[in-house]
Amino acid sequence: MxxxxxxxxxxxxxxxxxxxxxxxxxxxxxxxxxxxxxxxxxxRGNGATILLYNSQKKTVILTRQFRIPTYVNGNKDGMLIEACAGLLDQDEPETAIKRETEEETGYRISEVEKVFEAYMSPGSVTEILYFFIAEYSQEDVANEGGGVEDEEIDVLELPFEQALDMVKTGEIKDGKTIMLLQYLQLHKNF
Ligand SMILES: Nc1nc2c(ncn2[C@@H]2O[C@H](COP(=O)(O)OP(=O)(O)O[C@H]3O[C@H](CO)[C@@H](O)[C@H](O)[C@@H]3O)[C@@H](O)[C@H]2O)c(=O)[nH]1
Ligand SMILES: [Mg+2]
Structure with missing residues (x-):
């Protein structure tokens, strides 16, 4: 066409x-x-997101922060559980996601795997989001995370099965996070 x-x-x-x-x-x-x-x-530019997973412990790292757009649209306290993510800010997606991972979760990861990219809200928002996964371990901890400037980000380490259950119960309600959890379920034999 x-x-x-x-x-x-x-x-x-x-x-x-x-x-x-x-x-x-x-x-x-x-x-x-x-x-x-x-x-x-x-x-608002393009972004990148990542699901950190540990194959031995069968756990994943997620974040929780206040998101005003969800608060004004039915999310009671406005807190949202999400895969770590951030805007590219002129960096290449891989560089940006490593930066965001360290800032938000405290893990310094050297190897990341790009799994796909997607327009997340194509009727109104220009953004392409680049999706990554990576193995993490205790040795990768560089700081306590939490974000930069006025960000206030909790870091959650959850059993993978629990995270999947939280999608079913509605405790996890963020699109990119659901996509990454399901990717891991399909492709990583978790
Ligand atoms: N003052 C002010 N700050 C803002 C505004 N909009 C965003 N910010 C701040 O700008 C920072 C952006 O943080 P990032 O970590 O780079 O981005 P993000 O908000 O986590 O976005 C990620 O998730 C989004 C939602 O899933 C994705 O859309 C996006 O691509 C990215 O992956 C946050 O501290 C946010 O509060 C605004 O209107 N005013
Ligand atoms: Mg972020």
Whole structure:
């Protein structure tokens, strides 16, 4: 299929933190008719996420932090359990995820395995998220984690089976985290 998109206007709605724009574009429908559409697009850069696992102990490392968007949409105390993740901030995905892993979880990991990449909210957010997994062990601890600046991140070490159960019960409700837990279940013979 050939794309025949023509951007005809790009209006900045907010650059208060990240960038929200309204795009007006010509889009050719399957029947050949060209119509003009407008969509709001939020650009907060690309990100990376990682699931740390220990094959011997059959455990994983997750994080817990306050997420205001979930609080205003039904998550009672706003706390969310997630795989470690962060924005790339101009780095390559592998460099960025090693940096975020050390900042958020305290583990300094040298070998990471990229498993896939995905648009996580393609109707409105530009972001591609790069997904990684890595083995961790006690020897990899470099600091106590918790994040940088005003971040307040708890580090959780959980039995893998318990984490999977928490997906079923709804205690884990974050898309990237569920994707990574299921990847591990499918591919790592856990
Ligand atoms: N002051 C201010 N700070 C903000 C704002 N938006 C984000 N921040 C702060 O910017 C920092 C970004 O931290 P990262 O660890 O780099 O990113 P993240 O928020 O964990 O994002 C990760 O998870 C997201 C949700 O799953 C992913 O969308 C994203 O790709 C990334 O993987 C956080 O401290 C966050 O509070 C804002 O509007 N104002
Ligand atoms: Mg983060």
């Amino acid at each position: 050939t794309s025949s998109i023509k951007i005809i206007d790009e209006k900045l709605l907010s650059d208060n933190w990240y960038i929200l724009k309204k795009y007006t574009f010509e889009y050719q429908r399957k029947n050949g008719i060209v119509e003009t559409q407008s969509r709001e697009v939020y650009d």
